[in-house]
Amino acid sequence: MNEYYGELCTQIYEKNKSIADEKELEFFLSFVTDKKMKVLEPMCGNGRMLIPFMEKGIDIEGFDISEEMLRVCKLKGQNLNLNPNIYFGKIEEFKNGKNYDLILIPFGSFSLLPDELAKESLTNMKTLLKENGKLLLTVMTNTGSVKEIPDWIETNRHYLDSNEIIEYKKVNYDRSSKMLNTKLKYQLVKDRQIEESEIMDFPIRLYESGEFENILKTNGFNEIILHEVIDGYGEGSSFHVFECRT
Numbered sequence: 001m002n003e004y005y006g007e008l009c010t011q012i013y014e015k016n017k018s019i020a021d022e023k024e025l026e027f028f029l030s031f032v033t034d035k036k037m038k039v040l041e042p043m044c045g046n047g048r049m050l051i052p053f054m055e056k057g058i059d060i061e062g063f064d065i066s067e068e069m070l071r072v073c074k075l076k077g078q079n080l081n082l083n084p085n086i087y088f089g090k091i092e093e094f095k096n097g098k099n100y101d102l103i104l105i106p107f108g109s110f111s112l113l114p115d116e117l118a119k120e121s122l123t124n125m126k127t128l129l130k131e132n133g134k135l136l137l138t139v140m141t142n143t144g145s146v147k148e149i150p151d152w153i154e155t156n157r158h159y160l161d162s163n164e165i166i167e168y169k170k171v172n173y174d175r176s177s178k179m180l181n182t183k184l185k186y187q188l189v190k191d192r193q194i195e196e197s198e199i200m201d202f203p204i205r206l207y208e209s210g211e212f213e214n215i216l217k218t219n220g221f222n223e224i225i226l227h228e229v230i231d232g233y234g235e236g237s238s239f240h241v242f243e244c245r246t
């Protein structure tokens, strides 16, 4: 089992990625054409997308496998007088007896899943969608510039309240599974002493051009539209979103 989003990692994620950027948010919001729509966000994490959806009065629920991320999401909602409906659950098996008009998985989260789990998750998403419901998701693609880092290197220093968290990284690319296996290490330093250390697995499936579209089709999503969101993560950035229906 991979180690996901523990306390230190979640603190950093929340510091840098608390709320989705305007353009990204606007894009995903544009699919909510009716306030009666039921929306689900698997892998919702700290509610980066879910909380602003709730602020717009949208009926959205989410789930995740990180208790820490869910805790931060809940707290962020409560600070805004919202009570997020979020659950602990794995995307490959989550069921709650409900069906949704829209399921969204932003920010490349789906790439955290190796092929077998990706397949199981798509099958599960089909069972969670209403007839004619839509799945929106983004994946990470191989841009040809994979850089391996065999030994730990320091990549960042974060200052939170009076704490210093030092971030280290190492990276290995497995050509057969097309997984970029990144390990991130976070060390909480107080008075020059390491008080806490956390290592997180961050496996990323890098898809080749056209590959993910074929996977969607093989798994029963036949109507696919590929969108490009220019400046989606800030000026000069761009990402692709698959809009899919069975």
Ligand SMILES: C[S@@+](CC[C@H](N)C(=O)[O-])C[C@H]1O[C@@H](n2cnc3c(N)ncnc32)[C@H](O)[C@@H]1O
Residues within 6 Å of the ligand: 004, 005, 017, 042, 043, 044, 045, 046, 047, 048, 049, 063, 064, 065, 066, 069, 089, 090, 091, 092, 105, 106, 107, 109, 112
């Ligand atoms: C990079 S975060 C992104 C969170 C959110 N989608 C966003 O847009 O900010 C990825 C999240 O996926 C969750 N996750 C990873 N594998 C999962 C699985 N099998 N089922 C549910 N959640 C999972 C992690 O715990 C983490 O919170």
